[in-house]
Amino acid sequence: MMLLESDLRADVDPKAHTTVRRYMDETGAEQQRGPSRSAALVAACRMLAAELPDSEALVNDPYAHLVADEASVAAARVDEPLQNTIRLRSKYIDDAVIAFAGTHRTERGQMLLLGAGLDARAFRLALDINVYEIDFPETLTLKAELFGDIAPLSPRAVVPVDMAEQSFVGPLVNAGFDVDQPTIVVWEGVINYLTNAEAESVVEQIGTILAPGGQLVADYVELSWFKKQGFDGATKKISAQLSNGGEPLKAGLRDAAGTLDRFGFDVIDDEAVEDLRPRYGLDARKRFYPARIFTASRRP
Numbered sequence: 001m002m003l004l005e006s007d008l009r010a011d012v013d014p015k016a017h018t019t020v021r022r023y024m025d026e027t028g029a030e031q032q033r034g035p036s037r038s039a040a041l042v043a044a045c046r047m048l049a050a051e052l053p054d055s056e057a058l059v060n061d062p063y064a065h066l067v068a069d070e071a072s073v074a075a076a077r078v079d080e081p082l083q084n085t086i087r088l089r090s091k092y093i094d095d096a097v098i099a100f101a102g103t104h105r106t107e108r109g110q111m112l113l114l115g116a117g118l119d120a121r122a123f124r125l126a127l128d129i130n131v132y133e134i135d136f137p138e139t140l141t142l143k144a145e146l147f148g149d150i151a152p153l154s155p156r157a158v159v160p161v162d163m164a165e166q167s168f169v170g171p172l173v174n175a176g177f178d179v180d181q182p183t184i185v186v187w188e189g190v191i192n193y194l195t196n197a198e199a200e201s202v203v204e205q206i207g208t209i210l211a212p213g214g215q216l217v218a219d220y221v222e223l224s225w226f227k228k229q230g231f232d233g234a235t236k237k238i239s240a241q242l243s244n245g246g247e248p249l250k251a252g253l254r255d256a257a258g259t260l261d262r263f264g265f266d267v268i269d270d271e272a273v274e275d276l277r278p279r280y281g282l283d284a285r286k287r288f289y290p291a292r293i294f295t296a297s298r299r300p
């Protein structure tokens, strides 16, 4: 990616993430890319959880209001099903990382956030674990500006990488990641911004950096949900909106279970996100979204 301009704004207005870079893509066409809008949107969903009673909030993200801008809060507020899904998946992943960190308390465990966006787990969970965060440079730069000098609760390193363009393994190891340490990888809300080939390549890379027993937690779209219309037909409108923000929606993993098996993972849990409600003491509801979430363990 060739940058044509540096940031249009030197300092970031937390009310509007307007830092945009122009660049030339591989065909020579001029494109724009700024910090992830989808990351701001899901942070806004976590922020709105604070308006709910504790039993329904499921997630407590005291930093979400710092990183969600006005546009993302407005978009989240009118999308209650999305808010519900984000709260459920946040709770599932929080529980998984807290359990993993607790099990490996005596060793120096690691957590890798792949497509970390504006996730505040390193700041809000006392995990006593080394945290690595991978995302596009633009999003990590914005995050650094928004968090300012707030200290993370766990040692944290950021690794700017476009996962669709290059392997993250070298940059991650250069940043201090230890392939022999117990690690949990969180890949939250990202698979659907990757093609099947890109997502499979990421699973393969995760397989190479995880010691046996290491875990991968990720959400993905159940493609069979779309029946005749298929993923592309059913998501045309939302995909067009997201493309405007430089984040076109993609079908992600075609066969999550098969890909995980092929690259050395055993699936230990796989559930429709909305069907998690009873697990957290909430009433069961009819599914609205095709999102699923899994935990997989690296085979010895």
Ligand SMILES: C[S@@+](CC[C@H](N)C(=O)[O-])C[C@H]1O[C@@H](n2cnc3c(N)ncnc32)[C@H](O)[C@@H]1O
Pocket (backbone or CB within 6 Å): 036, 038, 039, 042, 043, 114, 115, 116, 117, 118, 119, 134, 135, 136, 139, 161, 162, 163, 164, 165, 187, 188, 189, 190, 193, 194
């Ligand atoms: C919906 S957001 C989720 C952010 C975060 N995981 C969370 O749940 O709060 C998707 C994130 O994936 C990142 N992402 C998407 N494609 C990526 C790629 N090819 N390389 C690195 N990051 C990517 C985006 O920049 C964005 O931060």
